[in-house]
Amino acid sequence: MAVNLSIKNVPDELAQLLRERARSNHRSLQGELMAILEEELTVRRGTVDQAYQRVRKLGLKTASGTVAMVRESRDAR
Numbered sequence: 001m002a003v004n005l006s007i008k009n010v011p012d013e014l015a016q017l018l019r020e021r022a023r024s025n026h027r028s029l030q031g032e033l034m035a036i037l038e039e040e041l042t043v044r045r046g047t048v049d050q051a052y053q054r055v056r057k058l059g060l061k062t063a064s065g066t067v068a069m070v071r072e073s074r075d076a077r
Contacts, residue, residue, distance in 0.1 A: 010018075022032035 018032060019029060022029045025032060025035070027035065
């Protein structure tokens with residue numbers, strides 16, 4: 001069953017950005033809002049493990065690597 005939602009008091013600047021985004025994606029404003037909701041609530045949704053794997057692929061330093069970085073810096077002096 002479909003549900004109707006409404007968003008009130010959207011700032012003019014944000015509404016304009018949404019209209020521009022919809023236009024660039026060849027969608028109506030309604031279609032763009034639906035696409036944003038679907039992306040955020042289904043496509044991007046994942047498990048903690050999936051998020052961890054994405055971070056690992058980026059090669060970012062994590063808190064567990066901080067101790068080693070501090071020791072390495074200290075030893076370099």
